[in-house]
Each structure stands twice: as structure tokens, then as C-alpha cells.
Amino acid sequence: MSSNKMGLMGLTTIVTVNMMGSGIILLPSSLAETGGIALLAWGITAIGALCIAYAFAKCGMYCQESGGMSAYAQRAHGKSSFFVASYTYYVCLVISAVAIAVTSVGYLESFIPWLKTSPMHNFIGVVLILTLTLLANMRGAKITGQISSITVWGVIVPVLGVSIIGWFWFDATTFKEGWNPHDVSISKAMSSGIALTLWAFLGIESAGVNSGAVVNPKRNVPLACMLATIFSAVTYVASTTVIQGIVPNAMLAASDAPFGLVFAQMFNPFVGQVITAMAVVACIGSLLGWQFTNAQVSKAAADMRLFPKMFGETNRFDAPVKGMLIMLALEIILAVMTISPTLVKQFDVLVDLAVFINMVPYILSLTALGVILRNANVSGSEYNTSIFVGSIAVVYSIYGAYATGQESIFYGTLIMLFGYFFYGFIASRDAQPLPVESSPSSEEQNQ
Template identity: 25%
Template sequence: MAGPETAGPRGIAGADKRKLGLIGAIALVMGNMIGSGVFLLPASLAPYGWNAVLAWVVVTAGTLVLAWVFAALTKAKPEARDPAGFVTAAFGDLPAFFVNWAYWVSVWTANVSIAVAAVSYTSAFVPAIGETAFMPALSAIVLLWAMTLINLRGVRAAGNFQIVTVLLKVIPLIAIVVIAAIVLGDGRGEVRAFEMAELNGVDLRAAAAFTLFALLGFECASVAAARVENPDVNVPRATMWGTALTGLLYLLVCSAVALMLPQDIVAQSPAPLALFVEEFWAAGPAALVSLFAIISCVGALNGWVLMQGELPRAMAERGTLPAWYGRTDSRGTPVRALIASSLIATVCLALNASRSMQGIFEFVLLLSTSAALWLYLVVALAAWRLKIVRPFALVGAIYAVWTLWGAGIEASGWSLVLMLAGYPLYWWARQKASRGPVASAE
């Protein structure tokens, strides 16, 4: 990319101060994966018992396979730069545009749901937020734009913020694991008895649908490869390490809560992690879990806001979106793409302002998850066609189809409609012949 993004002074070690290092890239992956879900999932998974534990193993394994496919493609095709480039190399520009467009929709709708979740947790400390009809949506809009302002300062500022929030958000998760180990060690607690007859395909698939939601985001380092130092090395490492560490934390935390507390109580709890801490420690530390849940949401929102700017910028550089989206400032920040994405998310929040917080959350979560699944499937198929890690690509494609099936026909249908909705902009960009690199605007 021409302009300030690739020019200018570098640090002592030759690192571009406007890009993410390995730690920042790992933080981006983990920060985007660890959002609001882990604080609520044990309640959803409690009825499935050991099927939920097996679901975590299966889904984490499947996600690691897809992560390895993304990592292998990054190594083998560094010139492709990101998942859209892999799809372009395998199938051409139009299929790449469709999956990238759907993924962009997935990102800004995810931002809406995460912002609403953060506001929902905050309402426990500030009840007035939930007492007025339009306050939840308005509060979510304020939080969304606060994260947008941080990202407008540049990717390095967003990356540093992400590292801090990741360190904070894993504290309660690690605390749950430590408490569980201590309680089991001194005999004060026990794990629900395992029965082979309890395992079945129906419950496993249902539990897997929940666990899948929590693992979306492993591809973030690959999508933002243009903003990562030494991407052919750091992106694969960040993808695999971030996915593995997050999957392990989820498995231990959710299994401990779901299997060490009474099933009916956990299933009815609005704050299952806090319930676990209160049961085996004290009420004071349990109250802090809600605070950490807010931090977790804010950190995830920061990372996804970064992504919502990077995607349209990269698409504009390829000429599949109008060049306007690709303009950057002197720090290489895609200001126009960031603002445009946040404006769309704001409109989505405003149109749903009359809904409850839960209503908004559920509405946009459906759109976000289903749209992201197509990217995973098509990238796996691209790896197969390009003859890169074919056994993993085949397993990854099968896993993606299985998860699409689990998401339901309605969700998959909406995601296909959203793909087609972006075609007019693609046609316009092609008519403008915006195929070359986009110069940065000083």
C-alpha cells in the first residue's frame, strides 16, 4: 500500500510502530473470542451435562483445524494477505467479495450485540439504564463510539488497549479454574458423575451450537494480517496460540461451573460464574465478576471495531468496494471505513431501540454468527482447491457444514440474503475500475 502506511521511520528493532506485534496479535484473537458469551454459557450448557464437555472438545478441535487451515494459507500464500485473498486465488473476485461482505456484516452486527451485552451488565450497577425505554440502545451507541474513537487513534493504540483488557478479562476465568482445583482437592466439591448413556448426538449438536458462538473470532489475526508485523510468521502463531488458549479456558471454566453446581440452579442463573464464586468463595468476589464481564465486553468490542474498519479498507484496495472506503490517514488508519461501519451499527441500534436489551442482543447475534460461518467454509474449500493442507481443509469444510446445519435453515438463509445485498456496491466498484492500491490521504 502506498503512502505513509508503508513509509516512515521504524523502531530500533525494525518494528513498525503502527502495526501489531505477536503479543498484540494474540491479544486481538483472544480478546475478540472472549466476549460476553463465557459469562453466560454455563447456564445454557448446564442441561446438557457431559454432552457440553464433549461439545467443547469437538468444537475446539474443529476450530483448531480451521485455524490451522488459515495459518497454513497465510504461510503458503503471503501475497494473498488475508482470507479474501485466499478465496480470490482459488475462486475469483466475486466469491471473495460475497464471503468478505457477509463477514463484514457479521462484524458490525457482533459489535451491536457486544455493546448491548456490556450495557446489560452495566445496568446491574446503574439500574437507571434499564428503566428507560431508549437508554439501553443509547448507552450502547455511546460505548460503540468510544471504542471507535480509540481505534481512530491508530491500530497500535487499539492493540495496546486490547492487551490490557485481555489481561483483565482472563482474571475471573483463571480464578474459576483455581477455585475448582482447590475445592476438588480438599473434598468440598465434586463433579457430576459421568454416565456413558448420557451422551447422545442430539444433545451434543445442540450444545455444540452454543459453544460455537464463543469461539468465533479465531480468524481475526488473519483478516487483519496487513496490520500485523511479519505476518507470515506472527499471524499463524497468533491464530493457533490464541485459539488453543481460549478453547482450553472455555473448556475448564464452563465444565467446572456446569458440573460442580446443581444443574437446575445453574440453568436459571443470570450470572453463573458469579454464582460459582459465591458458592465456593464469598459474595464480595462474586460481585466483581459482573465488573470483569463489562471489561470483557469492552475489550471484545474494541477488537471487533478494529476489524470493522480493516475489512472494507482491504476490500477497497482490491477494487471490490468503492475506493472511498480505502482512504487512510497519516497513521494508516482507515478513518472513513471505521466511521461508516460504526454509523451502520448505530442505525441498527437505533432501529431496534424499542426492543429490550435481550431482544436486541438475540436479533443481531443470529445475523452475526450465521454470516461468519460462510467465510470458514469457503476458506477451507479454497485451501482444498489450492492443494494446501488438504486433509485439514477437508475436515474443516465438513466441520463448517456441520456448524451451518446446527445454526439452522433460517440463519443460513438470512446470511445468503445479506451476501447478495452487497452486490450493487461490488458492481459500482467494478464500473469505477478501482483495481489498484489506494493511496493514503494525508
């Protein structure tokens, strides 16, 4: 085994850390708005996420071109799909950045009560956090990587902690009372929870990226993705279930810092404040990572002449500053458009829109799995297994898009259609002029 390559355990850890991010940190409050019955959505989401992870791992193993999901999509759907996948993923990450900033402000309110006195104060907090993380990103990849590798534990420690030790405080009566307080049907409850739970798994698309640095990638990449997804799913389900049995449902639904709240209930307010501070640090680190990723996505697209040239221009730290400033402007516009009376409401709107838009590159890239496998000349059994799992992943992605609701589908579709509008200019710029037919001679005209 090469000393420079990762084994199964190392890759599983990396994928788990990348996936857990900050997606879970405000979810208990959002799910509590429906009641504990929304937890049933975790079952479907876990199966769907496993299938998506497996399919993306296979795509990453057999399609080594740069561009990730966009490169996969191009294999089956042509050049326009490379642009549309890049464009929709870019928009999704802009929305995700605002959602994470909203989460950060929710947890910061414990330390700065002024933030929760009005929606405008919330908005100011969101803009300040987005701006500060962007300024840090302007110092380049090294700083971002160092910060993110430490801050992610601010999510993992509280979530893992409550999943393991929270059962000692679990009260079946509290859980039962909060199970279905609004008397909604099972199908409605699960639909309301699908988009929220799927949000916690976004980032799974990076599963196959590390295949070149792994020992025996054909075995270890899909296996690591499956193990990381199973571990994350178990942790997510356990943590949200435990919280539902410790904190009364009405209190949980109204909370902007559910993990801080549950640790305060389990121990004392000081411990709750420590966990809240850890969550703030984790959210800011996650936001740094997402903004950096999005700046690199747009830079790669600009280098391929699919995005405007300015997205690819870098400073002395090799950071695409102009692209970052455009991204910040879009994030602030989105923050203005989604200002809500409560942070949880704003978070829910952003998550639904982000999930719907992210399903576009998911579906474009996952439907290319068959072409990628055929080109790689894989065995019949591997092809059939992968296509079966990949088909479940696509159907689940379509269901995930449907579950985000009419408003998200409406605005998300408009955003996607604008992508095709923008691509028309790119296609016309690169089009070759058709050969000019010579005009018929006067003699031919007379015949």
C-alpha cells in the first residue's frame, strides 16, 4: 500500500466530515414545526442519500474530467448541460451560503440579543457574517482549509454528543406529546420533512472526488461513501429524535438555536452557551468552505469560457476576488428577498429553494451514469447493479424536488430557464459561421 494514499477509514472520515457541515444545526426546530412525525422523512432520505452516494461514487471513478457533476452531465446531455449544471449548482451554493448565515445569526442571538429584536437586525447580522467570511476567503485556499478543518468539529461534537448521551434525558411522554401536534397526515408530514432532511446531505456529490488519492478506489470509494452516509444518517436520526424527546415541541419549534437549547436542558445554561458558541464557529467555518467552493466553481467555469471572464480573475493569493464580490452581491439580494418574521421561516424558504435547484445538476449528472459505465466498459453485473441503484437515486431526486413545494418549484424553474437563456449567448459566441453558398451565375439564372 502506497504511504501517500488513503485507506478506507481515512476516506470515510473525510466524506463524513464534508457531509455533516452545518446542515443539521437548525433542522430540529424546522422539523418541530410539523412535529415528531416529520422524523419519518429521515427513512426515505437515508435510502435516497445512500443511492445518490453510490451513483456519484461510480461516476467519479469512471469519469475523471474536471468539473465534477457538470462533467458527468456533459457525457450524456452535451455541452449545454455542463453549463446548466454549473450554473444551477452555483445558484444553489449562493442560496446555501445565505441559509448558513441565517443559522449563524440564530445561534449568535444568545450572545447578541439585539439581533432578534427585529427582522432588519437579523438581516444586518446575515450581511455582516457573509461579508466577513468573504473577506477571509480573499486570503486564498490555505487559510480557508485550515479554518474549516477545525471548525467542522463544532457541529460534529454537539450532534454526536446528543446522539449518544442524550438518551439519558429522553422522555417518552415529551416525545409522544410532540409527535403530531397539528394532526397532519403521514404523507403530508413526510413531504414537509423530505426537503429539510435532504438539505442535511447536500455535499454528498463530492463523494467520488478523492478517488485518485485512494488505495483500491474501485472497492474503497463506493464503500467509504456508503459508510459515511450510513454513519451520518444514523447520527442525524438519533440527534433529532433525542431532541424531540427532551425539549417540548412548541419550545423547540420556536428556537433559533436548538442544539444549544437541548444542552441547556440536559445540563445547565452555561453548557448550552458553550454548545451554542461551538455551533456559531462551525457555521462560520462551513460558510467559509461553501463560499470558497462556489468561487472555485465559477472560476473553473470562467476558465472554460462558460462564465464571464471576470469570474476567473485572481488576486496575489490566487483568490477570484471579482467573482467573490459578485457572489456576495447575489447573496445580499437573496437575503433581502427572503427577510421573514422569524429566522426559522427564512431558513425553511431558503432550504426548499436550495434543494430544488440542486436537484437539477443531480438529475443531469446521475442520468449520465449509464453512458459513463458503457464508456468504461464495465462488467455486466457492475453495470446492472449501478443502473438499478442510480435509477432509485434519480427517482428520489425527482421526489426531493417535488417535496420542496409549489413556490420553490416555481421560482427554481424560472432560475433554471434563465440558465438556458444565458447559455444561448455562450453557444452563439462559440458557433462557427456556416459556409457561404456561391450565388448562381447569370447563365444558370437564365436556364
